[in-house]
Amino acid sequence: MTDNEIEKIEIDLFLEAVFRRYGYDFTHYAKASIRRRVRNFLQKTGYTRVSEMIPEVLYNESFFANLVFDFSVTVTEMFRDPDFFLSVRNMIFPYLRTYPFIKIWQAGCATGEEVYSLAILMTEAGLYEKSTVFATDFNDPALKKAKEGIYPIKNVKDFTANYQKAGGNLSFAKYYHAQYDSVIMDKYLKQRITFANHNLATDGVFGEMHLILCRNVLIYFDRELQNRVLSLFKDSLIHKGFLCLGTKESLQFSDVCDDFKLIDAKNKIYQKKF
Amino acid sequence: MKKYKAVVIGVSAGGMKVLTKLLSMLPENFSLPVMIVQHLHPSQSDFYIRHFNEKCALTVKEADEKEKIQSGYVYFAPPNYHLLIEEDRSFSLSCDEKVNFSRPSVDVLFESAVDVYHSDLIGIILTGANNDGAYGLQLIKNNGGLTLVQNPSEAESAVMPQAAIAAGGADDILSAEEIGNLLIRLDKKQQTPVYS
Numbered sequence: 001m002t003d004n005e006i007e008k009i010e011i012d013l014f015l016e017a018v019f020r021r022y023g024y025d026f027t028h029y030a031k032a033s034i035r036r037r038v039r040n041f042l043q044k045t046g047y048t049r050v051s052e053m054i055p056e057v058l059y060n061e062s063f064f065a066n067l068v069f070d071f072s073v074t075v076t077e078m079f080r081d082p083d084f085f086l087s088v089r090n091m092i093f094p095y096l097r098t099y100p101f102i103k104i105w106q107a108g109c110a111t112g113e114e115v116y117s118l119a120i121l122m123t124e125a126g127l128y129e130k131s132t133v134f135a136t137d138f139n140d141p142a143l144k145k146a147k148e149g150i151y152p153i154k155n156v157k158d159f160t161a162n163y164q165k166a167g168g169n170l171s172f173a174k175y176y177h178a179q180y181d182s183v184i185m186d187k188y189l190k191q192r193i194t195f196a197n198h199n200l201a202t203d204g205v206f207g208e209m210h211l212i213l214c215r216n217v218l219i220y221f222d223r224e225l226q227n228r229v230l231s232l233f234k235d236s237l238i239h240k241g242f243l244c245l246g247t248k249e250s251l252q253f254s255d256v257c258d259d260f261k262l263i264d265a266k267n268k269i270y271q272k273k274f
Numbered sequence: 275m276k277k278y279k280a281v282v283i284g285v286s287a288g289g290m291k292v293l294t295k296l297l298s299m300l301p302e303n304f305s306l307p308v309m310i311v312q313h314l315h316p317s318q319s320d321f322y323i324r325h326f327n328e329k330c331a332l333t334v335k336e337a338d339e340k341e342k343i344q345s346g347y348v349y350f351a352p353p354n355y356h357l358l359i360e361e362d363r364s365f366s367l368s369c370d371e372k373v374n375f376s377r378p379s380v381d382v383l384f385e386s387a388v389d390v391y392h393s394d395l396i397g398i399i400l401t402g403a404n405n406d407g408a409y410g411l412q413l414i415k416n417n418g419g420l421t422l423v424q425n426p427s428e429a430e431s432a433v434m435p436q437a438a439i440a441a442g443g444a445d446d447i448l449s450a451e452e453i454g455n456l457l458i459r460l461d462k463k464q465q466t467p468v469y470s
Contacts, residue, residue, distance in 0.1 A: 002392075004389060004392070030358075030360065030366040030368075031360055031361060031366075032358035032359060032360050032361075032366045032386045032389070033356075033358055033366055033368040033370065035386075035389065036358070036368075036370070036382070036385075036386070037370075074369045074370065075369060075370065075371045075372075076369065080354075081317070082317070083317075165317075216369045219339045219355075219366065219367045219368060219369070220368065223340065246369075247352075248338065248339055248352055248355060248367050249339065250338075253340075
């Protein structure tokens, strides 16, 4: 057996230990990227073999807390894929406008960049006041960061450029306050957002949503977990509700393919059929 | 005889020209799937895919997540995503943090390709202005794969080939044309039935 094959056993055992000890299920994550994360994490810990981390993760809860943080944070930015946000503005908002109130679920919100982008967009469309936004993630430290809404000032230049490409025509500076080398998002934007812990791999349905955004989360899951999550989204949406996936994700080949209509192929915006 | 199963290529600044040259050399019956990380602007349109499809006898496309890797195809990592290969020879994408200031990163693709193809892999580094891919190429070499680097004197930007050579990962340093010819020759040889 090669070292590579032995490492595969070690990773399986390690993920099994994490699941049975803490209930966090990474066993249905896409193997190649979880392997990368395990290796990166291993390098930081100073151990040389994955199996050496098993007793540590079983008995040391803070070791596990670091692991969760490392395993789940996806790097994102405000108005990532500006064209998508332009499409939300032009194709989804006219529908949402017709409802007396709007419920939105941002699933896998990580450190919050996307949910603030959405809040800005809704504010400008005059929809924010009648909205409730649920931003969920299973990563508590990331949720805490999202709630704080503090980002490095060096990222703001890119955020601003993206905002403009997404059809924003006001001054982006009105949405944040700068101090030293950070910016904090304006309090107003946080008003209608509820941040909550929710694990897509193990938790259940989430209210009757008009719009669910879950972009670049499914790419980390295997087909089985993808189907579980997509069914969850289907059951959490009202009829004619919208589902937005990442530009490289798709409902094609999934169990819920026939339950949705593709309304923007490039930006992967779907509408639940009646 | 040694049988290669896939080709991975890393390329950055100056890549359009050399890739056009290399990909247009590959014949229709070229049997090895080709996977490419080219550093592009995150919001790059798919113009480059259409361009390469016009020039190349093989089908050129951006890799989709969970797509099965097939012979006769040239796959590009989508801009702003890392490209990885799964055990069942399908693709995974990730938005993980940049590696060597790059997403997609050559190292990420090369490392995951080694996990799956082991020594049955050909790794190539072409022109580029940073050192992404140097680690990955060395990994391919250490695992018994074949590693080729574009001659820095020919490359539009010599940094990436030079970094790969300095890291000790190059089996051979060749011009783009020589790399193309070698790929065709190797593929032809392993497609020819051996009678014993």
